[in-house]
Amino acid sequence: MARKHAANPTPPARTTNPVPDLGGEQPGEFTGRxxxxxxxxxxxxxxxxxxxxxxxxxxxxxxxxEDGAVDMAESDxxxxxxxxxxxxxVVDTDPTQAGSLLAAEAxxxxxxxVEPERIIHAISAHExxxxxxxxxxxxxxxxxxxxHLYDSLTGAxxxxxxxxAEAAMDSARLTWGLQATLVGQSRFxxxxxxxxxxxxxxxxxxxxxxxxxINSQSFVTGEAVQDRNGHGTHCIGAAxxxxxxxxxVRRYGCAFGSEIFVGKxxxxxxxxxxxxxxxxxxxxxxxxxxxxxxxLGARCRPGDPFSQIxxxxxxxxxxxxxxxxxxxAAGNNSRLPNGRRQEPPNPVSHPANCPSIMAVxxxxxxxRIAPFSDGGINPNGGGVDIAGPGVSVFSSYPMNxxxxxxxxxxxxxxxHVAGIAAMWLEARGPGTPAQALWQLLTGNARRMxxxxxxxxxxxxxxxx
Amino acid sequence: xxxxxxxxxxxxxxxxxxxRLHEVVGKLQNEGFVLSESLDAIGVLIGSVPxxxxxxxxxxxxxxxxxxxxxxxxxxxx
Numbered sequence: 001m002a003r004k005h006a007a008n009p010t011p012p013a014r015t016t017n018p019v020p021d022l023g024g025e026q027p028g029e030f031t032g033r034x035x036x037x038x039x040x041x042x043x044x045x046x047x048x049x050x051x052x053x054x055x056x057x058x059x060x061x062x063x064x065x066e067d068g069a070v071d072m073a074e075s076d077x078x079x080x081x082x083x084x085x086x087x088x089x090v091v092d093t094d095p096t097q098a099g100s101l102l103a104a105e106a107x108x109x110x111x112x113x114v115e116p117e118r119i120i121h122a123i124s125a126h127e128x129x130x131x132x133x134x135x136x137x138x139x140x141x142x143x144x145x146x147x148h149l150y151d152s153l154t155g156a157x158x159x160x161x162x163x164x165a166e167a168a169m170d171s172a173r174l175t176w177g178l179q180a181t182l183v184g185q186s187r188f189x190x191x192x193x194x195x196x197x198x199x200x201x202x203x204x205x206x207x208x209x210x211x212x213x214i215n216s217q218s219f220v221t222g223e224a225v226q227d228r229n230g231h232g233t234h235c236i237g238a239a240x241x242x243x244x245x246x247x248x249v250r251r252y253g254c255a256f257g258s259e260i261f262v263g264k265x266x267x268x269x270x271x272x273x274x275x276x277x278x279x280x281x282x283x284x285x286x287x288x289x290x291x292x293x294x295x296l297g298a299r300c301r302p303g304d305p306f307s308q309i310x311x312x313x314x315x316x317x318x319x320x321x322x323x324x325x326x327x328x329a330a331g332n333n334s335r336l337p338n339g340r341r342q343e344p345p346n347p348v349s350h351p352a353n354c355p356s357i358m359a360v361x362x363x364x365x366x367x368r369i370a371p372f373s374d375g376g377i378n379p380n381g382g383g384v385d386i387a388g389p390g391v392s393v394f395s396s397y398p399m400n401x402x403x404x405x406x407x408x409x410x411x412x413x414x415x416h417v418a419g420i421a422a423m424w425l426e427a428r429g430p431g432t433p434a435q436a437l438w439q440l441l442t443g444n445a446r447r448m449x450x451x452x453x454x455x456x457x458x459x460x461x462x463x464x
Numbered sequence: 465x466x467x468x469x470x471x472x473x474x475x476x477x478x479x480x481x482x483x484r485l486h487e488v489v490g491k492l493q494n495e496g497f498v499l500s501e502s503l504d505a506i507g508v509l510i511g512s513v514p515x516x517x518x519x520x521x522x523x524x525x526x527x528x529x530x531x532x533x534x535x536x537x538x539x540x541x542x
Contacts, residue, residue, distance in 0.1 A: 200539065231539040266539060273535040274474055275501070275510050282503035298536045308529035309476045313506045316479065329540035349540070372542035411540035 034098050035115045036089045042110025047082065047089065049111055053100035054093045056080050168365040170394060175252045176365045177238070177389025177416055183254045183423070186462040189243065190255025190422025193430065195291045196284035197239055197415060198277060199232035201225045201264035203398040206233060208245045208253075209260070216262035217283055219276040228268040230397050234407055235295045236260060237396030239415035240422075245396075249404050252395045254419025254462070257426070261289050266296055278313075285317060285324055290425055290434070292317075293418030294328040295411035297349030302377055304347065306354045311381075314356035323434030327418050328352035329410035330359045330384050331374035345375035345454070348382050355381025358438065361455050362390020362413040369454045373410055376453040386445055387455040388413030417441065417460045427463035470498070470512040472533035473521070477507045481526030488526035495520040 038046030050056065060078030081090040091101065101114045170176050174184040202209070202216065204226055216225040227233045240260050241253020263280035266272040277296070284292045317324040331349030336342050352359035361384045362370035370391050376383030390413035397405040424440045425432055432440075442457035475497070481488050482504075489499060489509065496517040501510040510533070513521060522530045 229539070231541065266537065270539040271535075272537040274533040274537075275472070277537060278474060278503055278506065278508055278510065279501065282505045282508070285505040295540050296537050297540050298534055298538070307531060309474050309508060309531050312476050312528060313508070316506070332540050332542040335542055350534070370542075407541060409539070409541035414540070 032092075034091045034093060034101060036091055036101060036111060037113040037115070038089065039110045039112060043082070046110035047080070049104045049109060050080060050089055050091055050101065053104050054079075054091060054097040056091065056093060056097075168367065170250060173250055175250060175389070175394045177393055177412075178251060178254070180363075180365075180367070180389055181254075181416060181420060181460055181462055182464060183416075183420065183462040184251065186423060186464055188423040188426045188463055189257030190240070190419060191257035191426050192259065193255065193257075193291065193422040193425045194259045194261055194287065194289040195239060195255060195293065195418055195422050196261035196263055196280075196287070196289040197232065197236045197293045197295075197418070198263040198265045198280040198284065199227075199235050199293075199295055200229035200266045200268060200270060201227035201232045202236050202260075202262045203227050203233045203396070203400075206396055206399055206403070208237065208242050208247055208396050210246065212240075212242075213259040214262060215260070215287065216264070217280075218264040219279045219283070220264050220267050220272070223264065223267055225262055225264050227264075227398055229266070229270050230401055230405070231270055231295070231407075231411065232262070232264065232266070233398050234393075234395045234405070235293065235411060235415040236262065237404075237415075238393060238412060239293055239419035241396055247403055250394065252393075252404075254416060255422035258419070258422045261287060272296060278309075281313060281326070288324075290322070290324055290430070290437075291418050291421045292324060292326045293415050294326065294351070295409070295414045297329050297331045297352055297410075299331065299333050300347045300349055300353055300378065300382070302347055304350075304353075304378060306378075306381055307350055310351040311354040311356055314351075314354050318356050318434045318438065321433065322431050323437075325358060325421055325434045325437050326356070327358045327360060327414055327421065329414045330361045332362075332372040332409050332411075334374050335372040339371060341369065341371040341373075344377055345373070347377035348374050348384060353378060353382040358385045358417065358441070359383065359456070360385070360390075360410055360414045360417050360460075361387040362408070362410045363387050363448075363455065363459060364391035365389075367448060367450075367459070369450055370408065370410075372408075373454065375451075376456075384452070384454060384456040386417055386442055386457050386460050387448070388416035388460050420460050420462045423462050469515045471515050471518055472510075472512050472535075473497075473518065474531050474533055475509040475511065475521060475527055476529040476531075477509065478526050478528040479507060482507055484526065488524065491524045492521060492527070495524065497521060 056079040058079045061082040079092045104111045178184045218225045240255045243256040265276040265280035314326045334345035362373040391408045393412035394406045445458035447458045497513045499511045
């Protein structure tokens with residue numbers, strides 16, 4: 001598992017040492033100290049072994065500080081810092097003595113593993129180093145090292161590792177979803193790819209979309225494309241919002257180079273009919289949109305079959321040359337009144353339940369399935385295919401309603417997949433067939449430690 | 465006066481019959497189908513039919529599926 005190592009200068013009062021020779025590949029920067037992982041019920045014995053192996057005596061214990069708020073000046077002076085909640089001792093010793101610790105590790109005793117302490121820099125710099133406030137960045141370094149130890153000991157890939165945790169919060173530059181899907185670091189923007197979002201329309205005067213190629217059409221009788229709901233503007237933002245929003249907010253959109261096709265198929269009240277949706281799909285296909293995003297659905301019950309008509313349309317679109325990928329929200333009908341997710345979840349909604357339509361589930365910033373997100377209950381294609389960021393998703397909103405807001409739903413996860421699909425088309429060439437695009441999305445999704453019933457192939461990832 | 469209840473329906477045309485769409489539409493109309501829109505790119509006819517005649521539409525040659533039109537679509541926010 002890739003870990004973040006820094007190109008930045010080392011933090012004050014920490015010196016970068018050459019790689020200690022503990023055998024095996026040890027890439028990265030190190031502090032010169034060692035992390036010793038002990039059995040949770042063997043801390044006392046473990047400390048005795050450390051003392052015996054290293055001759056060190058001055059011990060600082062995190063448990064002696066209120067809320068674990070260790071005074072770093074005192075801990076720096078100590079030769080052994082004990083983090084008893086983590087069953088870890090940080091040992092300030094030289095490589096020779098570390099070798100003795102390694103020998104102790106090999107014995108059958110309270111020492112489970114010994115690892116050189118890594119220097120891991122925070123993504124956002126913690127400049128306030130002069131205070132006695134607990135340095136969380138530094139603790140994060142411990143956590144990463146612990147994860148690494150755990151992975152080494154168990155052979156597990158560390159699915160809920162530090163890389164994930166770091167990505168799970170909006171930064172000043174990027175939403176958590178763009179970090180988790182690797183959109184923020186991608187070279188691609190979906191340049192020139194036509195993406196249709198069939199929804200409640202778009203705030204056509206929104207400054208974040210000024211200068212963009214926008215084609216729009218309303219298929220709702222008596223209503224203009226102008227979005228008076230907000231949902232459509234939010235979805236289009238997540239799929240294709242700008243690289244650097246002129247409004248000064250963090251980046252929230254995936255395919256900023258794509259051509260925007262706005263098909264209004266849901267009313268300003270957020271509801272719609274087959275007539276509007278089918279007409280919208282027809283329009284998007286006529287305009288050679290390569291990706292169609294539909295953050296809409298109608299509830300299904302267990303045992304309901306999928307629509308033959310939608311399936312036939314999606315299958316033809318997928319199989320034509322170069323073809324079009326239709327993506328739809330898995331549905332939001334699985335949250336119980338107490339806020340938890342029902343078990344089993346409600347089945348994937350129509351039309352996402354069609355085998356040839358890519359059904360998108362919603363994950364939260366902690367990479368758990370969203371409690372509302374529907375699951376693959378019905379057979380014959382009614383499964384979830386992929387997952388996207390769908391809880392507390394920041395994106396554009398009509399200017400007369402604030403300009404931006406955070407929303408949750410499989411509605412929000414879906415346009416992330418659509419935007420990333422456009423990025424893959426740019427990356428692999430615009431002639432890439434839609435069927436291959438389906439494989440690129442699912443094949444490159446980040447596997448999650450969650451049932452495929454809930455997340456399909458996993459979390460969608462952008463090409464790099 | 466008898467009121468005939470009309471059902472809104474979507475009719476999918478078999479891909480092999482798209483070049484003879486006129487013919488298929490004519491046969492559907494003979495069964496009581498009222499065409500409101502023909503969506504060529506997806507091979508779908510949108511229209512309505514007397515409830516009693518619904519079953520006859522799927523038997524028309526060139527029709528691959530007939531479904532009642534839904535109007536219960538919503539944005540997918542919880």
